[in-house]
Amino acid sequence: MSAQVRIPTPLRRFTGGAEAISADGATVGALVDHIESNHPGIKERLCDEAGEVRRFVNIFVNGEDIRFINNLDTPVNEGDEVSIVPAIAGGSG
Amino acid sequence: MKYAASPIPKSVREGKVLVVGVGGLGSPAALALALAGVGTIGLVDSDRVELSNLQRQILHFTPDIGKSKVDSAKEKIQQLNPSITVVTHNEWLHAGNLADVFAAYDFIIDGTDGVATKFLINDGAVLLNKPLSHAGIVRFHGQAFTVLPRQTTCLRCLFPVPPHPDDNPTCQEAGILGSLAGSLGSVQAAEAVKYLGGEGELLTDRLLTYDALASRWREVRVRPSPHCPLCGTQQTITSIRPESYELERLCTML
Numbered sequence: 443m444s445a446q447v448r449i450p451t452p453l454r455r456f457t458g459g460a461e462a463i464s465a466d467g468a469t470v471g472a473l474v475d476h477i478e479s480n481h482p483g484i485k486e487r488l489c490d491e492a493g494e495v496r497r498f499v500n501i502f503v504n505g506e507d508i509r510f511i512n513n514l515d516t517p518v519n520e521g522d523e524v525s526i527v528p529a530i531a532g533g534s535g
Numbered sequence: 536m537k538y539a540a541s542p543i544p545k546s547v548r549e550g551k552v553l554v555v556g557v558g559g560l561g562s563p564a565a566l567a568l569a570l571a572g573v574g575t576i577g578l579v580d581s582d583r584v585e586l587s588n589l590q591r592q593i594l595h596f597t598p599d600i601g602k603s604k605v606d607s608a609k610e611k612i613q614q615l616n617p618s619i620t621v622v623t624h625n626e627w628l629h630a631g632n633l634a635d636v637f638a639a640y641d642f643i644i645d646g647t648d649g650v651a652t653k654f655l656i657n658d659g660a661v662l663l664n665k666p667l668s669h670a671g672i673v674r675f676h677g678q679a680f681t682v683l684p685r686q687t688t689c690l691r692c693l694f695p696v697p698p699h700p701d702d703n704p705t706c707q708e709a710g711i712l713g714s715l716a717g718s719l720g721s722v723q724a725a726e727a728v729k730y731l732g733g734e735g736e737l738l739t740d741r742l743l744t745y746d747a748l749a750s751r752w753r754e755v756r757v758r759p760s761p762h763c764p765l766c767g768t769q770q771t772i773t774s775i776r777p778e779s780y781e782l783e784r785l786c787t788m789l
Contacts, residue, residue, distance in 0.1 A: 451673070461748065505755045506756055507756065529671070531649055532671055
């Protein structure tokens, strides 16, 4: 399944600056692995050593938080939109 | 709804909004509150104006360099709207003074910079039952949402624990597009005015994101988490403990 993945600005250094990329996978976990194969280094930013999504990163499929669906096993369908949203703590002093 | 001219609704005229941090977010937020006629605006900041602040902190001008930010901001706000009250808190918000500072206000705007303070403000707002507008900005990216304590998603529902510091750039190193701060700060002021006026739909249970590089506003749905340590079913945070907020200041955790 091919999904459109929205990349937040802090991670665009892994995607050559691209704001959105296409990735394949039947689940969010498979999608992340596919992104990692094309953009090495990005998975470590998204997932911890145990392979779980880091707690200061949220991933949404069609605007719904995967933590309330099935985490990395959340299914992805053709044409879905996946958004990666990190916590942002800046406020510009 | 005419919030820029009279008649301003009584609930707005008598409303009290606290702006924590009079920097990139807090400056445009406080400005917009003053123009909307919010009766009392509280300003919290212990910093002094520096030259490097001016590209984004729109209440401070070149002659203000060296002046306290709350005094600088109060001057401009009172020139724009002499009929409102501006209360200055020339101190940094911390676990020990939060309850006293928050007490008099109806709505809190988080315009601060840094992980620990943002979690502190979220926790304080929920524990003291004060509605809150949260926002964060870095480089070209911003996000915002509104918290109605124990009714809608809070910051800890989204991010249960603040991350530990790593090697990421600080805000000063990363830089911020000045107009981005204006965009998000204005969203925060609108939330406060809507809340006071009892009109419209608040930015609750939705996280609004703005990507200035792509010129895209988006939103994702968020939900109160049953596992939230602050407002979930097993609450482990029931008071503000200073040791919980001793973290490095970071712009983004990625």
